[in-house]
Amino acid sequence: MALLHGHGFLPMTSTTAKIPSNAGTRTVLYNKNQTLKATNEGLSRRVKNLEQEVTVLFAITAGLATAAILAQNGIEPILQFTTRDRNRIAIQGDLLGGWALDIPNILCLYGDEVKGGDQPDTKEVRDLDTIGLLKTANEIKLNKMYPSGRKIEDAPEFFIGGADTPFKINNDFNGENLVKKINAGVQFFQTQYVFDEDILKNYMNKLNELQITEKAYFIIGLGVIKSAKSARWMNKNLFGINIPENIIDRIEQSNDESLEGIKICIELIISYDSLHRKQIVFFSN
Numbered sequence: 001m002a003l004l005h006g007h008g009f010l011p012m013t014s015t016t017a018k019i020p021s022n023a024g025t026r027t028v029l030y031n032k033n034q035t036l037k038a039t040n041e042g043l044s045r046r047v048k049n050l051e052q053e054v055t056v057l058f059a060i061t062a063g064l065a066t067a068a069i070l071a072q073n074g075i076e077p078i079l080q081f082t083t084r085d086r087n088r089i090a091i092q093g094d095l096l097g098g099w100a101l102d103i104p105n106i107l108c109l110y111g112d113e114v115k116g117g118d119q120p121d122t123k124e125v126r127d128l129d130t131i132g133l134l135k136t137a138n139e140i141k142l143n144k145m146y147p148s149g150r151k152i153e154d155a156p157e158f159f160i161g162g163a164d165t166p167f168k169i170n171n172d173f174n175g176e177n178l179v180k181k182i183n184a185g186v187q188f189f190q191t192q193y194v195f196d197e198d199i200l201k202n203y204m205n206k207l208n209e210l211q212i213t214e215k216a217y218f219i220i221g222l223g224v225i226k227s228a229k230s231a232r233w234m235n236k237n238l239f240g241i242n243i244p245e246n247i248i249d250r251i252e253q254s255n256d257e258s259l260e261g262i263k264i265c266i267e268l269i270i271s272y273d274s275l276h277r278k279q280i281v282f283f284s285n
Helices: 025-049 064-072 088-100 130-143 176-184 197-209 228-237 245-252 257-273
Strands: 056-058 060-062 077-082 105-109 159-164 188-193 217-222 279-283
Touching (some): 159 176
Parallel strands (some): 060 077, 077 105
């Protein structure tokens, strides 16, 4: 399994999922997987019915155990790695563990601070920063050895990702942080959810102008807004998300808020797809 099938950014194919043998959390995840796949297939049909060629990747980011279960059930995951909870030895072990579980796609993140969660007294590790994490994964991949120099047989072929948040760009923007991540090994960027077309177009146009889109793929974050209430919560609580008021009003004034959210998602998928050949839409449920 390899994200974007040779980096050509083809849509994920659907496979028949097998019910996990044990119950509990795995069964919950299986049911979630089936719901996600059904939603994805429904969106795909709706987009195709509009008779427009739109490249859509349906994937989900996850931790190691969840990613493994997703992979076993026909959903191609992007494995999230943060610098917050592991030292470099644990990071190296989990990177190779993910590869052994047929998960090549990794998203390297700094990670949210724990003080905003329900266990604020937790100590953060931060043995590596984000660039250090990217370099570690890339060096293991290219050099076929641990940073210590110990060789790795059957070295992993990671597809390495970094994060970014589209924002209103001024004339002074030079993409320095993106280039720094690319030089550290990033092959694709996954953005925070974007619901503002003007912001995204401005962002992608600038990246095209700087030729950054020729150096890495961009997976634009997008998802279905289930209600006006959830949209307002996202605006208030999730970093980098800005759902325009006209979208919230449209959802709130509709007869079926969930259905209206799906319609808006489809419209944005079609709009976003025209921005660049190396840009696709990432849908997560």
